[in-house]
Amino acid sequence: MINFQYSKASDVADAVRQIAADPNAKFIAGGTNLIDLMKEDVERPMRLVDITHLPLKSVEETPSGGVKIGALVPNSDVAYHPLIERRYPMVASAILAGASAQLRNMASTGGNLMQRTRCAYFYDTATPCNKRKPGSGCSAIDGLNRIHAILGASESCIATHPSDMCVALAALDAAVHVTGPAGDRTIAMTDFHRLPGSTPERDTNLDPREIVTAIELPASGFATNCTYLKIRDRLSYAFALVSVAAALELDGGTIREARLALGGVAHKPWRDTSAEAALRGQAANEASFARAADLMLRDARGYAHNAFKIDLARRAIVRALTQAAQATPQVQSIKKIA
Ligand SMILES: Cc1cc2nc3c(=O)[nH]c(=O)nc-3n(C[C@H](O)[C@H](O)[C@H](O)COP(=O)(O)OP(=O)(O)OC[C@H]3O[C@@H](n4cnc5c(N)ncnc54)[C@H](O)[C@@H]3O)c2cc1C
Ligand code: SF4
Numbered sequence: 001m002i003n004f005q006y007s008k009a010s011d012v013a014d015a016v017r018q019i020a021a022d023p024n025a026k027f028i029a030g031g032t033n034l035i036d037l038m039k040e041d042v043e044r045p046m047r048l049v050d051i052t053h054l055p056l057k058s059v060e061e062t063p064s065g066g067v068k069i070g071a072l073v074p075n076s077d078v079a080y081h082p083l084i085e086r087r088y089p090m091v092a093s094a095i096l097a098g099a100s101a102q103l104r105n106m107a108s109t110g111g112n113l114m115q116r117t118r119c120a121y122f123y124d125t126a127t128p129c130n131k132r133k134p135g136s137g138c139s140a141i142d143g144l145n146r147i148h149a150i151l152g153a154s155e156s157c158i159a160t161h162p163s164d165m166c167v168a169l170a171a172l173d174a175a176v177h178v179t180g181p182a183g184d185r186t187i188a189m190t191d192f193h194r195l196p197g198s199t200p201e202r203d204t205n206l207d208p209r210e211i212v213t214a215i216e217l218p219a220s221g222f223a224t225n226c227t228y229l230k231i232r233d234r235l236s237y238a239f240a241l242v243s244v245a246a247a248l249e250l251d252g253g254t255i256r257e258a259r260l261a262l263g264g265v266a267h268k269p270w271r272d273t274s275a276e277a278a279l280r281g282q283a284a285n286e287a288s289f290a291r292a293a294d295l296m297l298r299d300a301r302g303y304a305h306n307a308f309k310i311d312l313a314r315r316a317i318v319r320a321l322t323q324a325a326q327a328t329p330q331v332q333s334i335k336k337i338a
Contacts, residue, residue, distance in 0.1 A: 002038075005047040009054060012179055012213060018049045020181050020209040027051050027211060029072060029108035032099075033115045040123050042132055056110075056213055059083060065219035068177075071110030071212045075165065076101065078109060088221035090245055093228040093329060094168035100237050110212035113166060113176065113192065116203060117159035117267075118239050119148065130156045131200040138200075146305040147241065150313070151297075152266040157200030158303065160264055161193055162239045167263035168228055170271045171245035174217050180210030189215075193268030200267070222247030222259060227329040229320040230263070231312060240264035242313045244320035248284065255279045255288065260296065260321070265313055272296045284325040286318060293317035 009015035019025050024046035028034055037043040056070035059081045067083050078084055079095040095104065095112075121127045121139035128137035140148055140158050148158040166189065174189040193204050206212065226247040232238040243263035249256040258279035262270040275296040282288040293314045300310045323329060 002041070002044055004038075004045055006050065007047065008050045012054055012056070012211060015049060015051050015054060015211050016180055016209065018047075019211065022047050023208070025049050027110075029111040030074070030106040032103050032107045033111060037116065037123075041125050042123055051211065062216060067217045069109050069215045069217070071214055072108050075099075075104040075107040075109065075112060078165075079104065087223055088168075088172065088217055089223055089329060090172065090221070090226040090228050090247060091165065091168045091217070094164040094230075094243075094245060097228060097230040097240075097243070098164040109165075109215055112163055113212060113215075114204065114206070115163055118162045119159040120144070122159065131159060131196075134199075134201045141303065144305060145303040147239070147264070148303060148306050149266050150300040150302055150306060150309045151262070151270050152195045152268070153301070154196045154198065154200070156198050157196035157267065159196065159200065159267060161203070161266070161268050162264075163269070164228070164230060164240060164243060164263060166193070167243055167261050167269045168245045169215060169217075170269035171247055171259040171261035172217055172221065173259075174215050176206075176212060177214040177216060178206060178210045179213050180207050184213075186216075190269070190271050196267045203267075220249075222249065222257075225250055225324045225327050227320050227323040229316055229323065231316050242309055242316050244313075244316045245269075246317070246320035246324040248279075248321070248324045250284055250325065253284055255282050255284050258292070258321075260292065260317065262296065262313060262317075265300075265309060270296075279321075284321075286322065289318045289321040290314075292321065 026045035028048045056072040058070050060068050062068050075095050079092045084092050121129045122132050127139040130138050149160050169189045176187045176192050228245050230240045230243040240263045245261045247259040258276045260275050275292040278295050279292050
């Protein structure tokens with residue numbers, strides 16, 4: 001047992017003060033990821049700053065027509081919120097495709113953004129891992145890499161980001177509101193997570209002294225023609241091998257606007273605006289979707305055990321875009337469990 005101190009933050013300013021005062025402190029929200037990492041000795045915070053009492057628990061419409069989700073709104077409350085179900089069904093669907101009902105009840109919006117990779121070597125402290133211990137090496141590159149990245153990887157790390165919700169948020173151009181010692185700022189969702197490069201220990205562009213306070217969704221939720229398709233080893237309680245957030249605006253059979261992001265394939269939700277541009281003005285048919293998939297995967301590279309993901313991703317993109325065009329999204333028949 002490694003001792004650590006525990007304190008409660010009384011408001012956002014106090015949370016920032018506490019985290020900035022102690023480089024070995026970490027925020028704790030639902031604890032569904034951080035506590036596991038502490039039990040496995042992967043993370044060793046000397047202080048936990050409990051943020052669960054902060055007033056960041058509302059889902060509200062913004063003056064610009066969007067919706068702002070507080071960082072402490074539980075994942076299930078986001079997924080079942082009437083505004084999200086009606087205006088952003090792709091976000092609701094992505095959240096419900098993740099974890100289990102019990103976990104979604106505990107997990108917070110901010111914690112979902114900040115959850116760490118599921119690379120098995122990252123959790124196994126007996127093996128080298130540049131993300132856990134910079135400079136020690138990457139066990140996955142020549143090891144078991146079935147679940148690892150096919151896009152944007154580096155010689156230092158080929159891990160993937162595990163969140164489902166973040167893939168839908170990236171596709172919809174969401175923004176992340178944060179507060180730190182220098183004040184408030186907003187980070188585009190697509191810039192929030194990083195590629196591994198030579199610093200895989202850094203998952204995000206959040207300063208360690210900053211707190212996520214909210215996510216903001218823009219006015220357009222592509223509610224009519226969207227889908228979140230998650231391909232995984234079993235139907236629930238499994239992370240994505242490949243997932244696709246696909247959203248279209250159609251003018252008859254022609255694509256006016258398109259959004260496409262992939263999960264389970266890179267160190268961050270993978271959005272490629274050139275694939276979206278290639279869809280605009282095209283007929284909403286399989287040939288256009290296949291061209292977009294080829295563009296999206298043009299730089300994909302497989303390793304010993306995960307090359308299958310390239311073809312899987314290609315087929316998943318075509319299927320997700322087809323479902324989005326037909327307005328037949330994935331059915332999420334999971335009912336809320338209190
Ligand atoms: C068995 C299992 C299966 C899962 N399956 C899926 C899945 O299929 N898809 C999926 O997307 N997720 C899945 N998850 C992950 C789950 O969604 C995350 O664990 C959860 O979202 C984390 O939220 P939390 O509030 O519990 O975070 P915590 O564990 O409390 O914190 C996680 C990290 O976020 C930081 N943090 C928390 N809040 C803030 C904030 N406001 N500002 C700054 N930093 C903050 C903490 O310091 C910590 O580093 C699964 C988890 C488990 C245990
Ligand atoms: S892929 Fe990344 S997280 Fe996994 S062992 Fe390599 S460095 Fe560590």
